[in-house]
Amino acid sequence: MxxxxxxxxxxxxxxxxxxxxxxxxxxxxxxxxxxxxxxxxxxxxxxxxxxxxxxxxxxxxxxxxLDLAAKRPVFFQRDELPDLGANGVQQRLVGSPLPLRSMSIWHETYAPGADSAERVVAPPGERGGVIVRGRIELNVGGETRVLGAGDAYYFRNSLPHRLRNVGREECEMVSASAPPPNP
Amino acid sequence: MxxxxxxxxxxxxxxxxxxxxxxxxxxxxxxxxxxxxxxxxxxxxxxxxxxxxxxxxxxxxxxxxLDLAAKRPVFFQRDELPDLGANGVQQRLVGSPLPLRSMSIWHETYAPGADSAERVVAPPGERGGVIVRGRIELNVGGETRVLGAGDAYYFRNSLPHRLRNVGREECEMVSASAPPPNP
DNA sequence: CATAAGTGTTGATTATATTAAACAGCAGGA
DNA sequence: TCCTGCTGTTTAATATAATCAACACTTATG
Structure with missing residues (x-):
């Protein structure tokens, strides 16, 4: 087949x-x-x-x-997650990259100085996340905040947004993005 | 090209x-x-x-x-083996780095604390190895064992797996992975 | 509401892959 | 010599891939 x-x-x-x-x-x-x-x-x-x-x-x-038809596993270990990031951003997708998923969950690590500006994955939908470690500057629709461990965010993906690690340490976060409620 | x-x-x-x-x-x-x-x-x-x-x-x-199946050498010196490892794992591939090969053989060295970095897309197949020196923690499908010199393992590549050197000494092993047998 | 820019889709046209059938060549045998 | 059967190649007809330009739709902006 x-x-x-x-x-x-x-x-x-x-x-x-x-x-x-x-x-x-x-x-x-x-x-x-x-x-x-x-x-x-x-x-x-x-x-x-x-x-x-x-x-x-x-x-x-x-x-x-690539074997997309393979049965989808339930548990994922860190090093199995495909890294789709660039420019100092390690962006690991949780789970297999099938298009039929209702959402995408990411495990992201921003190196000091890393900037998402260029390569934001921005299909229509919404996006949110929680900072696990370090600090990061988040700009959404012109408004800027610096978030630390435990802080979180949630916004519509269509808004212009940018993530920058302006500190000296790595910043680690877990984020998720989903398409609009009614496809 | x-x-x-x-x-x-x-x-x-x-x-x-x-x-x-x-x-x-x-x-x-x-x-x-x-x-x-x-x-x-x-x-x-x-x-x-x-x-x-x-x-x-x-x-x-x-x-x-099938591309690089051209002229394949037979003998390899230690320093010729390409190191494809990371994160404290020295992972030397025996032979040319690409298929068409029926299997891949590795000479691996895990530094204390080293953690295996599996390839993003793990091809279906099987994987096994023998610990040569030191000790290593192996988790396959949720089951964890600590293996020492002379111990071995063998499992399906599709199972989630992880190798960690939790001891204080280097761990050296030889492993091999192969695609499923052709029908 | 109107406009613009973005998405994926579609119909008609053009370019190209694929078929069916014939071609030229080589080997061994009666 | 003329078969018989094989090899790979080629031409004309046909099926299909690829383009171009338009469509309908959504989201954001004035």
Whole structure:
């Protein structure tokens, strides 16, 4: 039995917080093609899928090795969590990156000086979290606060927001994001 | 810089001693298509290439990881082994760093307090090893044991697992992991 | 309410993969 | 020599992938 190329591509794309048009632009294909592939209405050529994956980026080998159909485990240990962060932000996704999850939970670690400004995963929805260790500066919709261990936040993802570790120590937090109540 | 699909297909086909027509018949495609693919005059669709490979048989994942199977050395000196470890774990891979290999063998050294860092996407398969020196705490699927020199372990890679050196001395082990046996 | 920018989807057109069938070549045998 | 059966290749017809441009929808802004 062959893998579900469409579901895989969608999962991979959402893992990286990309829209169809963003990915299409990076990959040098049209957004319509990505839509059709994700719906399994076409079977892309190897060259096309290679181009598309290069926009993520991901190799064909990794793409076909990913096993999304595997039974989802219940318990997750720290080092099994995939790190999707960048720029000094370690951003570990709790659980497998299936698109059908009702929410995403993250275990994040911000190095001193780390800044989320560039790479915020911002699909429409809401987002909240609790600071576990260290301090972090959070700006939401123009309002800025510095939060410490035990503090928390919750806001709509559509608001412009930015997380910065302005201290000298790492900041660790657990956050979650969910799509709007009625999909 | 994608892999050479045509050359790969031809190599795989000849490895199994199949003619283009034999493979085509098994795969349910025409011999002409295989000829064109092998000459890189077309870029097959994912569905077509999947069908073709099913005639070998071979999975897409294996096909696209076949890349570095070129000239593989036989002997390795200690300092040649690439260290892929982190967090106090020295994890030296025996042999070339990528498939197509039937298994991976590791020479690992856990510093006191070291904690294993599993790969993000753990391929399905099995894993085992033998402790050579020191002691290590192994947790597999919620069950924890402390293993010493001469002890060993073996488990399915899909189970959550974690290795920690909870002692005061280094722990050295040799381990191996392999994909599930082909049907 | 109107506008703009964002999302994913879709129909018609164009480009390309795939088929079906014929081709040229090579080997061994009557 | 002409078979018979195999190899891989090629051409024209057809099926399908990929594009382009528009659509409907949501969210934010004036």
């Amino acid at each position: 062959s893998i579900d190329v469409g579901a895989h591509l969608k999962a991979v794309r959402l893992m990286y917080g990309l829209s169809q048009r963003e990915l299409a632009k990076r990959a040098g294909v049209t957004n319509g093609l990505i839509s059709l592939i994700e719906q399994n209405r076409v079977s892309p050529s190897v060259s096309s899928l290679t181009k598309v994956l290069a926009g993520v980026p991901m190799t064909m080998a990794d793409f076909f090795t | 994608s892999i050479d699909v045509g050359a790969h297909l031809k190599a795989v086909r000849l490895m199994y001693g199949l003619s283009q027509r034999e493979l085509a018949k098994r795969a349910g495609v025409t011999n002409g298509l295989i000829s064109l693919i092998e000459q890189n005059r077309v870029s097959p669709s994912v569905s077509s290439l999947t069908k073709v490979l099913a005639g070998v048989p071979m999975t897409m994942a294996d096909f696209f990881t």
